[in-house]
Amino acid sequence: MRVLHTADFHAGRTLRGVDRTPEIHAALTEIADLARTERADAVLVSGDLFDSVNPSADAEAAIFQFFLALRDAGIPSIVIAGNHDSANRLASLSGLLGWVGVQMVAQVGTNPQALVRTITARDGTTLTVGALPYLSERRLIRSADLLGQDVGAWRQRYREGINFFLRQLERGFRGDTVNMLMMHATLDGSTPSGSERSFLFDLTNAYTISPLQLPASAQYVALGHVHKAQQPGEAPPAYYPGSVIQLDFGEAGERKQVNLVEVEPGRPARVHALPLSAGRELRTVRATLDTLDRKLESVQGFGGLVKVIIEAPGGTAMPGLKDRVLRATPNAIAVDLERVGEGTGAAPSAREGVSMTELFTRYYEARKGAVPPALLDAFREADAAAQPGEDEAVSA
Known part of the structure; x- marks a missing residue:
């Protein structure tokens, strides 16, 4: 069985006022062509289809045309929601997307077994995927800080929750199928890109998952969330394919790729990096x-x-x-x-002694350019309301 793994499209991304969607569209066209020429039996997309929860029409068109191209090639896909996606929006589209061969897993419901999806390859082999969409931990972080509780204990509680879902997903694996796990999360030992957003990496990813938590019966773990292509886990083999174009200047010089996974039931997976050429x-x-x-x-x-x-x-x-x-x-x-x-x-990513207002300014400038004065004033007012007194420095 041949499975193509990709992630982190971020359709709708702008960089200093420049819309990167046409480049992302070109990359997705390239990926669909690779899926066809490499005779992929299935495509896995590990989250962050869009760059924001309210994407532009052009961003939606780029994503939907990608799935239509896969449909035209007769290649089914399984997709999970990432932290940049609107899980509600993607869930509402799951029925329509199903008509073009897309199994969308956007939300965690009351039945964990609904997260286990299957695809039958041309040769009759069954691919079983435990598909876990992004689970937000930001509210836990804020609650722990506000209540003065031990953040370390909350971190452990988060890992215990993830363990529950991983064990449930593993129950869907069988000895006569190809078994894969798909997640949008941060794995311990992974290396972020030198992204202009890297100063936010610690803020938004304070909770991580240990490679030791991954089920040993998974033959391949298809990760999304980190934009630098890498293998942070070996047993089972866990891979980030990375973003599909250089999204900001922190990713300059990075080679972009997708992974082609060749695997049979009960046999180790063979992973091949397929380079992408689209994107400036x-x-x-x-x-x-x-x-x-x-x-x-x-x-x-x-x-x-x-x-x-x-x-x-x-x-x-x-x-x-x-x-x-x-x-x-x-x-x-x-x-x-x-x-x-x-x-x-x-360095732009340093947080030592940097106020929340400055962090926000860097974040906004990395995406859209200069911050409008009225918006900056509104942020200062909101920050002051959340933390009475002057801006507090954010320590590393």
Whole structure:
């Protein structure tokens, strides 16, 4: 049996005001073509189809055309909801998607066995997938902090809950079928991308799952959530295929891929990485005022998107600097000034001594560009209401 594993499409993503959906659409077209040419019996999608719970029409079109392409190739799929997806929205579409061969598992209901799905391959082999969609832990984190309780105990309680579902899913595995587990979660030992959102990685993924919790009877664990392709678990083999394009400048230089898994009942899986070519490359240029012109020359002819970071002495006025960069490098979509000598030269992902307002500003700028003043004021007001007093620094 041949199973193609992919994840983290993030259709609808914008980067500094640039809509990446056309690139994601191209990547999904490439993946559907690979599924056909590699004679995949099934496709597994481990969550985060969309970048937000309220995706654009273009984002929805990209996703639905992907599933239609699989239908036209006669390839069924099993899909789970990720943390960026609206589980309710995907659940409401599950009936329609079923008509084109998509088994959508968006929510955990009262019957855990409903999370176990099967697909029959062309040769008659049955694929059994224990499909566990994203289970939010953010409310647990906030509750533990507000109540002054032991966060470590809550972490253990979360793992015990995950164990319950994993054991229930394992009950659906049989000796005469290919058995796989699919999850959208953070596995201990996984390495996040150097994403501009990496400072949020700790905030939103404080609860992790140990590889020791994974059922040994799973022949392959299809993971989603981490954007860097990797194998964080060996027994059973657990893989993140990563995001399908370089989504932000922290992922610059990463090779994007999908995994092709060849497996038979009772036999070890053989995993092959299939590289993807769609999507513009991202590159960061770091320069001082003295080296700026030379560094910009180095990206002349580069067809991707560029972020320029300029190190400048604190207090130096920089009128017209951004326009100067954009004239020299039209494909630069971000020009950031990093003041040195003021204690502000820390890496963008550092959280030491950084206020919640600054974290929000970085997050918003990474997705859409400059924060509207009214929105920033509203965030400050909401933060003050949640934590009376001045902004508190977020410690690492």
